[in-house]
Amino acid sequence: xxxxxxxxxxxxxxxxxxxTPPSHLELxxxxxxxxxxxxxxxxxxxxxxxxTHGVLRVILKLxxxxxxxxxxxxxxxxxxxxxxxxxxxxxxxNPYVDRMDYVAAVSNGLGYCEAVEKLLNVEAPPRARYIRxxxxxxxxxxxxxLWLGTHALDIGAITPLFYTFRxxxxxxxxxxxxxxxxxxxxxxxxGGCLYETYEGFEREVKKFVDFVTPKxxxxxxxxxxxxxxxxxxxxxxxxxxxxxxxxxxxxxxxxASGIQWDIRKAMPYAAYSELEFDIPIxxxxxxxxxxxxxxxxxxxxxxxxxxxxxxIPEGPIMAKIPKVMKPPVGExxxxxxxxxxxxxxxxxSDGSTQPxxxxxxxxSFVNLQALEKMVQGQMVADVVAVIGTIDIxxxxxxx
Amino acid sequence: MTRLxxxxxxxxxxxSTYLGQDYIVVERxxxxxxxxALRDEDEFDYLVDVTAVHYPQREQQFDVVWILYxxxxxxxxRVKTQITESESAPSVxxxxxxxxxxxxxxxxxFGITFDGHPDLRRILLPxxxxxxxxxxxxGIIQQDQEWVKINLGIESGx
Numbered sequence: 305x306x307x308x309x310x311x312x313x314x315x316x317x318x319x320x321x322x323x324t325p326p327s328h329l330e331l332x333x334x335x336x337x338x339x340x341x342x343x344x345x346x347x348x349x350x351x352x353x354x355x356t357h358g359v360l361r362v363i364l365k366l367x368x369x370x371x372x373x374x375x376x377x378x379x380x381x382x383x384x385x386x387x388x389x390x391x392x393x394x395x396x397x398n399p400y401v402d403r404m405d406y407v408a409a410v411s412n413g414l415g416y417c418e419a420v421e422k423l424l425n426v427e428a429p430p431r432a433r434y435i436r437x438x439x440x441x442x443x444x445x446x447x448x449x450l451w452l453g454t455h456a457l458d459i460g461a462i463t464p465l466f467y468t469f470r471x472x473x474x475x476x477x478x479x480x481x482x483x484x485x486x487x488x489x490x491x492x493x494x495g496g497c498l499y500e501t502y503e504g505f506e507r508e509v510k511k512f513v514d515f516v517t518p519k520x521x522x523x524x525x526x527x528x529x530x531x532x533x534x535x536x537x538x539x540x541x542x543x544x545x546x547x548x549x550x551x552x553x554x555x556x557x558x559x560a561s562g563i564q565w566d567i568r569k570a571m572p573y574a575a576y577s578e579l580e581f582d583i584p585i586x587x588x589x590x591x592x593x594x595x596x597x598x599x600x601x602x603x604x605x606x607x608x609x610x611x612x613x614x615x616i617p618e619g620p621i622m623a624k625i626p627k628v629m630k631p632p633v634g635e636x637x638x639x640x641x642x643x644x645x646x647x648x649x650x651x652x653s654d655g656s657t658q659p660x661x662x663x664x665x666x667x668s669f670v671n672l673q674a675l676e677k678m679v680q681g682q683m684v685a686d687v688v689a690v691i692g693t694i695d696i697x698x699x700x701x702x703x
Numbered sequence: 704m705t706r707l708x709x710x711x712x713x714x715x716x717x718x719s720t721y722l723g724q725d726y727i728v729v730e731r732x733x734x735x736x737x738x739x740a741l742r743d744e745d746e747f748d749y750l751v752d753v754t755a756v757h758y759p760q761r762e763q764q765f766d767v768v769w770i771l772y773x774x775x776x777x778x779x780x781r782v783k784t785q786i787t788e789s790e791s792a793p794s795v796x797x798x799x800x801x802x803x804x805x806x807x808x809x810x811x812x813f814g815i816t817f818d819g820h821p822d823l824r825r826i827l828l829p830x831x832x833x834x835x836x837x838x839x840x841x842g843i844i845q846q847d848q849e850w851v852k853i854n855l856g857i858e859s860g861x
Contacts, residue, residue, distance in 0.1 A: 379827035384843075386812075387836055391843050422722055549749050549774070552801030563774070570777050634721050637770055637781065639751070650770065652756055661837075663754040665770075673804045702827060 344372075347684070351380050355458045355688040358698030362675070364687065371679045371687060376672060381702035389662035394420050394494060394629045397662070402488035404664065405700040407450050409488045410443035410479075411642040417492045418573055419638035419649035423631040424494070426623045432496035433575040434616040438509060439482070439491055440574070441605040441612070445516070446475040447643035448598050448605075452523060455595075455692035459536045464526055471519050474512050481508075495625035506613050513610045520602055527595070537591040541678040541690035544589055551677065552670045555645025557694060560597045561589030567641040578615070581608050591693040598695075630657055644668050644695055664703060668696040726781035734784045735793035738769060742798055747771040747780060750799035753806055755813045759839045761785075765815055767792045786815070794820040812837035829854070 350361040359380035365373040385404060389397045401416045402409035414436055421428060428436070453468035476486040481502055483491045491497070527533045543553070545561040558565060566583045568576040584600030586593030631653040639648030645667030654660040671694050678690045714733035719726065729737050741747040751770040758764055763785035772779050786792055794817035795802045806817045807826040814835035817823060825832060833847045851857060 379829070382827045384836060387841075387843055390839075425722070550800045552750055552799065552805075565774060635726075635781075636722055637724060637752075637779065646751065648752060648770070650752065650754060650768070661756045663752070665752040665754075669804065669808075670801060673801065 349687065351377070356691060356698075357454065357696060358701075360672075360691070360696070360698055360701070362687065362691070364684065366684055369683050369685075371682050371684060374676045374679055374687070376675060378669075378672070378698070379702050381698050383703065385703045386662055386664060389659055391658065393657045394631070394659060397659070398492075398494065399488070399490045401664075402490055403699060404666065404703055405447075405642060405644065405647070405668065405697045406487060407697055408443050408447040408643045410439050410491050411447075411640065411647060413490060413492045414440050414574065415638065415640040415642065415647050415649055417494050418640065419636055419651055420494045420629070420631070421623075422638050423634065423636045423651055423653055424625060424629065426495055426625055428496040428574075428623055429620045430575070430617045431619045432492075432621040432623075434612050435497050435501060435621065436492060437575045437579065437612045438609055438616070439479070439489075441608045442475050442478060442509075442512075444643045445602055445605045445609075446472045448602050449475075451598065451643075451692075451695045452595075455689075455695075456527060456533075458688045458692045459533070461527065461530070461533065464523055467519065467523060467526070471516055474515065478505075478508060478512065481505075493622070494629065496620070496622035498622070500621055501616075506616065509609060509613050513606050513613075517603075517606060520599065520606075524599060528599075534592065536686075536689060537595060537693075539588070540591040540682060540686045541693055542588065542590045543674060543678050547677060548589075548674070551674045553645070553674045555641070555643070555667055555671065555695075556594055556597045556601060557645070557671055557674070559583065560586035560594040562587055567639060567646060571639075573638075573640055575612065576608075579608050579611050591689050594693045628657060630655060639665065642667055644697065644700070645671055666700045666703060668694075668698075668700040669703075672696050672701055724779065724781065726783060728783045728785070731784045731786050731790060731792065734767075734769075734782065735795065735798075738771075738782060738793075738795055739798055741771055741780065741782070745773065746775040747773045749774060750795065750801045750805075751779070753795070753802055753809055755809050755815055755837075757813060757837065757839050763787050765813060767809070767815065769795065791816040791818050793818050794823075796820055811835070814838070 345366040347364040347366055348361065349364055350356040351359040361377040363375040363377065364371055385400055388400055398413065398416060401412040404412055449468040449472040453465035456464040479489050480486045483489050483499055543561055545563045548558045548561045548563065562585055564583050564585045569583060581604045584597050584604065586597050633653055633655045635652045637648055637650045639646050646665065647667050648665030650663035651659050652661040675690060675694060679687050714730040715727060717728040749772040751772050754768050756766040765786050767784050767786060769782045770779065792815055794806055804826060806820055807823060809815050810817065810823050811825045811827055812835060824830065832850055834841055851859065
């Protein structure tokens with residue numbers, strides 16, 4: 305990215321100081337020091353930085369090695385997904401949602417399809433709901449694996465990356481066999497699933513569960529009691545449950561702070577009410593607990609997958625829905641537990657074939673807001689660990 | 704809900720349920736009080752989302768929507784208010800910190816200002832961009848040509 309692009313914000317400020325409100329970094333404590341403080345340093349991290357997991361720019365205000373304040377500059381990946389939705393039919397918009405949280409495309413699709421189904425007042429048939437659960441949980445596993453590999457890499461442990469990507473590959477192979485795509489799957493349709501499971505799907509999923517269960521122990525062997533890992537993650541980026549709720553933080557970050565809340569249990573969708581699983585929680589709300597929570601969640605996902613594969617009912621996979629979808633005038637908010645947190649869709653219908661407004665409530669965007677609270681007073685090297693532990697995907701932050 | 708109705712008899716236009724989801728439509732002037740009461744008295748301690756919808760044919764062009772959730776009751780509620788283009792919505796950053804970025808996004812996309820927001824500026828689009836993309840009169844391939852030319856050094860981004 306050229307120098308010109310990076311500097312536009314500063315230029316905009318110097319051009320019109322009266323119209324642009326100053327950033328809070330310049331106010332705050334800086335205002336107290338009238339002379340230049342030799343200890344104060346403004347450091348730009350990103351947007352092209354390997355540890356920001358995409359194009360995130362964080363402006364750090366440092367006092368020596370201590371972080372005094374942060375400011376996130378986002379929007380580099382803004383594609384106007386919500387605007388696009390208003391110009392597409394309900395069916396046409398379906399593949400677009402995969403491009404938001406592109407490491408958990410199946411979850412995005414599930415949330416969108418279920419929201420429109422609610423608006424149409426139809427329900428997917430039981431078999432479709434079970435297929436959805438299996439694929440969504442596999443996707444959660446894939447997302448957590450990718451998170452673990454990259455997060456550990458950020459902190460300096462290189463080995464887990466190869467382990468997790470090797471195992472994630474097996475999940476992507478199942479996706480590829482099921483719907484032809486590995487990443488942006490477009491696996492579900494409004495009203496159910498388009499594809500019936502392929503020959504030997506159940507067998508392969510079971511084989512995968514047996515294959516990956518000991519692998520998660522392997523990840524744990526590498527990290528859970530590793531002294532370097534403990535020192536880099538314990539007590540780093542602590543956030544209390546109360547602060548999480550105040551900041552709207554959801555997903556594993558909220559649960560690691562001791563709040564046992566998961567939409568799959570609180571407001572069950574798909575077939576989750578018929579399946580047994582636990583919600584793992586942490587106690588300290590630090591980076592280490594978030595790691596433990598996600599590892600435990602991976603095990604729970606495997607538990608859900610193996611139950612769902614055993615119980616998958618026979619029957620149709622598509623509900624009766626009209627060819628031309630015209631949901632009645634009204635609004636709906638539906639949310640699911642994506643690997644990152646609460647992923648919600650607020651859809652307004654005006655009775656036509658195109659949604660009047662689609663609002664995506666992105667978990668990554670809201671969770672990223674907690675970064676400032678989490679890194680306050682921490683060391684600059686911990687910022688990388690904390691960005692990793694929130695588990696953001698910039699495609700979803702910027703939409 | 705009934706308690707709220709008693710207190711703000713004239714301010715609440717509608718309190719109803721659609722597809723099993725509760726929502727209330729309130730007057731702009733009492734929106735802040737209603738939201739504060741919902742958090743303090745009815746335990747709606749989690750602000751899920753703040754968003755807006757644009758209806759250009761209406762006199763009160765914008766719907767501002769707050770989605771709340773209560774952990775204790777396991778219940779969601781939507782609070783809506785209607786404002787005109789020149790009016791502003793109350794900021795709820797003092798009630799929930801989560802509103803900070805969410806309100807900035809609404810400002811960025813719709814140009815709705817929030818009274819009492821500590822740092823209201825664009826969040827996704829660059830500073831200095833002209834126009835509010837999620838308004839209905841903003842075309843889907845429309846862009847700020849001038850900004851693109853000056854900052855990116857190209858004629859068009861398309």
